[in-house]
Amino acid sequence: MESRTTTSFHLPVRPTFAARPTADAPLDSVRLEAEYIQVAEGLGGDAPSHEAGDAFLSTTNALYHGGPVQWSFVPKIFSSRDLGYLAWIAETMGGIMEKVTARFVEDADFRALFKLDPAIERLACMPNAFPVQIPIARVDIFLDEVTGAFKFCELNTDGSSGMLVTEEVTRANLLTATGSEFARRHGVAAFDIYGACVEAILSCYRDAGGSAARPRVAAVDYAESIVREEIEEFGRVFAEHGAELRFTDIRDLRYVDGVLRDAAGTIDCVWRRVVISEMLEKPCDGADALMACAEDGRVPIVGGFRTWPCATKTVFAVLHSETVEDVLTSAERAFVREHVPATYLLDASSDLAPFSERERWIAKPRDGYNSIGVRAGRDCTDVEWRAVLDEVAQSGGIVQEYVVPYASSNVEGGVAGQDRPFEPYMNMEGLFLFNGRFSGVFTRCGQASVIGEFAGRLNMGCLVVEGA
Known part of the structure; x- marks a missing residue:
């Protein structure tokens, strides 16, 4: 793969916020993004910045088929007050996921509701090596920024989808003339999603008894499924935190006498990136080795098999069933009734x-x-x-x-969006949770009914205005 040198441009400092269960409707994001568009219009649409944004992204790892990813010219812009509301949403669902996972492990009748492959079900019940059940998650929501109402879309565990493009598109937004002027007016902050994720993984390794001075961490997935550019970026951040990260094709794993190895040597810690359902679709000796390693429990696996029940589409139906009556509090059950879409x-x-x-x-x-x-x-x-x-x-x-998503005005960034008018784009936010704490936002928007990777979605940056 062609080697690329990433820019030395750094994002602003991490935002500060406190979780709060109410939104000041409308959210400050509505006003802030309207102002951002006014800045662009005052620059005649800022057409030159579209091309400059593409040029910048071409120097990063935020690529799709060799060119810059599709990106939105207007980033998602929250205030620290807005983030407090998002933190409450994410951490409330995170607590629910922890309880559901614990009951799954304890109760065979509850486990049966998920109808998992017996081998995966057994591995999900193996002892957990660290305090949290689900150390890495992203909960996706449809948020109406005018009313503050929201519904969940789905729950994701362990992978890091969206981290790379969020960070690089945020940089691209700030390097536009519009973004620079907006930041000059307000001062902005941005999430350090990579750093927070790496800190969570390494804390899990230490909590599990890992003692290597410079642990060798393997991100395990199928070579055809991993985003290698993302692993390159993570490798840089792991090195800054005193650890090594390498990608391992699951087919290369071998587990003998309590030692896990790949083609490059011994592995101290696994970050499971492989989707369990894909692993079941593509059986191999390496997948058997990973499962044997998980069952033995000697090598920490961050995002082990225990996280899978809450990542299935089945979990929303379970949350709406009577079986959670003694799993969740009355407040948590009310949260589910109001914010989890009916699922059958x-x-x-x-x-x-x-x-x-x-x-x-x-x-x-x-x-x-x-x-x-x-x-x-x-x-x-x-x-x-x-x-x-x-x-x-x-x-x-x-x-x-x-759920009909909330729509805000936007235009595609890059050459494709030059001289085009602002139009309504539907939004979906992914709220990252690392060790149970809200730590970032992955926003994407689109004009199709499914805001997905294969439906022409635009990847959005995310800025925070402190005290707006």
Whole structure:
């Protein structure tokens, strides 16, 4: 792969905030982003910065098929007050996920609701080597910034999707004439998502008894699935924290006499990046070695198999079931009722008639990832939707309440967006949790009903105005 030298440009300092359960509606983001657009319009649309942004991203690892990723000219801009609300949302769901995971381990009847592969179910119940059940997570929400209302989209564990593009697109935004002028007016902060993630991984390693002076950490995934550019960036941050990181194709793993190795040598700690459902689809000796290592418990695996139940599409249906009555508090159950979309598990015997009003529903494969196989009813004809429902029922997928995302004005960054007008783009926020603490935002926007990697989404930067 071509080697690239990243810029020495540094993001502003980390923002400060305190979690709070209420939003000041509308959120400050509405006003701040409107001001950002006014700055751009005062610069005649700031067309030269589009090309300059692409040129900058081309020097970074934020690439897609060799060129800069698709990015939005207007970043998501929150105030520290806004972040307090986001922190409450993320950390409340994080606490729910911890409780659900603990009950999954303790209760065989509860485990049965998830219908996991027996081997994965067994590994998920192995003793946990560190205090938190889920050290790395990203909870995705649809947030109405005018009213403060929100609904969850899905829960993600262990991977770091969005960290690389968020950091680099934020840099690109700040290097535009518009971003520079906005930052001059306000002073801005930005999340150090990489640093917070690395700190969480290394703290898990130490909590598990790891004692290497410079631990060798392997990010394990399939070579065809990993974002190698992201691992390169993480390697730099791990080195700054006194550790080594390398990518390991899961096929290269071997586990003998309590020692885990790959093609490069011994591994002190694993950061599981491989999606469990993909691992089951692609069996290999290395996957068997990873599972044997997890069962033995001698090598810490950050994002072990225990995190998988809350990453499945099934978990929302479980959260709405009576089985959580004695798992969650009354306040947590009310939080679920209000903010987790209605979700139904289907099988070949399911009555599909309640889902015939296609614009109200979205269908997802039970063990899907990267929005693969996700179909929104409003993107289908009536005939297509009936076929989607049949397929989901036969494969044991889910149907979920469709949430219309909040839309804000934006335009595509880069050459593709030069001289184009601002238009409504629907937003989705991913709230990062590291060791249970809210630590960053991954925002993307789009004009299709599914804001996914394969639906022309735009990656957004994220700025914070302190005390706005």
